[in-house]
Amino acid sequence: MKQTFRLFLVALFAGAITLGGYKYLEGEERISFAPQETSKFIPTTYLGTAAEMSTDFTEAAEKTVHAVVHVKNITVSRQPTNIFEFFQGGGQPRAMVGSGSGVIISPDGYIITNNHVIANASNLEVTLNNNKVYKAKLIGTDPSTDIALLKIDDDEELPFIPFGDSNNIKIGEWVLAVGNPFNLTSTVTAGIISAKARDLNQFDGNPQSFIQTDAAVNRGNSGGALVNTRGELIGINTAITSETGSFVGYSFAVPSNNARKVIEDILEYGNVQRGILGIQVGNINPQIAEKYGITDTEGVFVGGIEKGSGADKAGIKEGDVIKQLDGFKVSKFADLSGYLGSKRPNDIVEVTVLRNGNVKTLAVKLIKLETFSMDDLGLEVKNITAEELKERGLKNGVIVTRALTPEIAQYKLEGIIITKINDETVKDIDDVKRIMMNRNTRTPIKMTFMDTAGSINTFIFR
Structure with a gap:
């Protein structure tokens, strides 16, 4: 009993000491460590959690996927079945089907796509995301920008994608490619803008200015939409560069400002005004x-x-x-x-x-810019001003801007002024069109021109 009483007194004494020490220390000021003035710090911006900073593509995908259509191009060619049909024409009709994508750009059914998607089409079909099928009418094309305009008709308003301003896009900005690769409808892929104003045709005299992106684009994506995270159309997916024919890390799109201008010209003028x-x-x-x-x-x-x-x-x-x-x-x-x-x-x-x-x-x-492609001669020509004609000592003519084929390019004809074709005076490209359309295709073409040195020459194209 005495032993128990002693232990109780010791415990009570120890508790009193502990409580007193705690109260004493609680009254003291806490020690804090402030950085010295000589310390160096790396500035850091912290705006939120990773979840808050992540980009959500679902809204943009939902806005755009229903306005991107599947374009089916049906072409009919004749396959000769004997030697006579081979030389004289004719043969068994054969239908070939190609496919690509298109973008509805207005509620009344105008669709923008690539020219190469609908080239040489005998029949065009458009399938929407809801599997409705329409016969499409070709309104116009511009091969130089690879843009074409189609039209479908429906009693109801159709989903469409509004145009964005492609001049304001930035390298590194997130984008979505929406299309129908390999006949897989309503496919959305994501990437960033890798480069702007990319020229893939720098060696053929027809400069382009593409948006480059690493969003996956494959066969069938051509004519589809490149959109920003707000669901605005900033490009028309057009091309890939690949040794295999499939996506290898980058693709190219026609900027929306250029595509929009082309289709507005087609609707207003019937051709593109440059x-x-x-x-x-x-x-x-x-x-x-x-x-x-x-x-x-x-x-x-x-x-x-x-x-x-x-x-x-x-x-x-x-x-x-x-x-x-x-x-x-x-x-x-x-x-x-x-x-x-x-x-x-x-x-x-x-x-x-x-x-x-x-x-x-x-x-x-x-x-x-007024030009005309003389495909039979492999030359592109444009009108020349009266001041330039006077400077060269001429009264009429059109100037050659570029060669259309490697064979003609070797003759270095850029800058020559064509004054006559088949001995008919050429005043402008309208004269060139008329002469080339009315000529006998089986006879040679005689071209009279002034070269860049000021000499008059004549070529005969057979």
């Missing part, structure tokens, strides 16, 4: 840089001015370097051609140039 500055462009090489005192490596070098053009009247000069169009940066020719591809003749464009180290901004009125 506006140009009226300049010849060149590369900035060491010789050019030394001659004109150019230190910049970015921009478009003005190698020449078309007399009487908007650039000429606005005061742009040979040797200028174009740095901006309407405030948008121009690093290379694809930037310039891509931006002008969304403009029309008579539009005013603010052109910022670098000249002798000074920056100038000039208002340029675009002129109409």
Whole structure:
């Protein structure tokens, strides 16, 4: 009993000491450690959890998937069954079916797609996401931009995708590709914008300006939609570059501003109206840089001015370097051609140039680009101004802008002025069209022209 009483007293004493010590320490100020002024810190932004920062594609997919359609192209060709049909024509009709995608852009059924999706079609069918099938009418095409416009009719309003502004897209921005690869309808893939103003045709004289993305695009995606996370149309998926024919990491789309301008021209004029500055462009090489005192490596070098053009009247000069169009940066020719591809003749464009180290901004009125492809000769020609004809000592003619085939390209005919075809005077491209359409296709073509050295020559194409 005495032992138990002693243990109780010891426990009571120890508890009293512990409680007293705690109260004493509680009254003391707590110690905090502040960083010294000599410490270095890496600034960090923390705005939320990973879940809060993740991008949600479901809304954009829901907005767009019902407005992307499956386009079926049925072409009919004749297969010769004997030697006589092989040489004289005819044979057994044979239907071939191709497919791609399209985008409904208005509630009354206008559909934008690629020209190569519907090329040579005898019959066009469009299938919506709800499996409804329509016969489609071809409204118009523009092979140079690979854009075509279709129309379907329905009593009810159709789902559609509104256009976004492709000039304002940014590298690294999330995008969705919506289409029908390998006949798999309503397929959505995601990626980012990898590059802008990508030119895939820099060696064939027909510059393009594509949006490059790493969203998966395969056969059948052509003509489908490239949309941003708000569900706005910023491009028409058009091409891939691949050794296998399938997606390998990047694909290309026609910017929506360019596609929209093409279809608006088709609806209003029946063809595409192209506006140009009226300049010849060149590369900035060491010789050019030394001659004109150019230190910049970015921009478009003005190698020449078309007399009487908007650039000429606005005061742009040979040797200028174009740095901006309407405030948008121009690093290379694809930037310039891509931006002008969304403009029309008579539009005013603010052109910022670098000249002798000074920056100038000039208002340029675009002129109409009028060209005609002489497929039988492998040449493209365009109208020439009266000032340029006078400078060359001529009264009439059209100028060759580029060769259409490698065989003709070897003759270096760019810049020659064709004055006669089959001894008929050529005043403009309308004369060229008339002569080429009315000629006997079995006879040679005689072309009279002035070369760049000022000599008159004649070629006979057989």
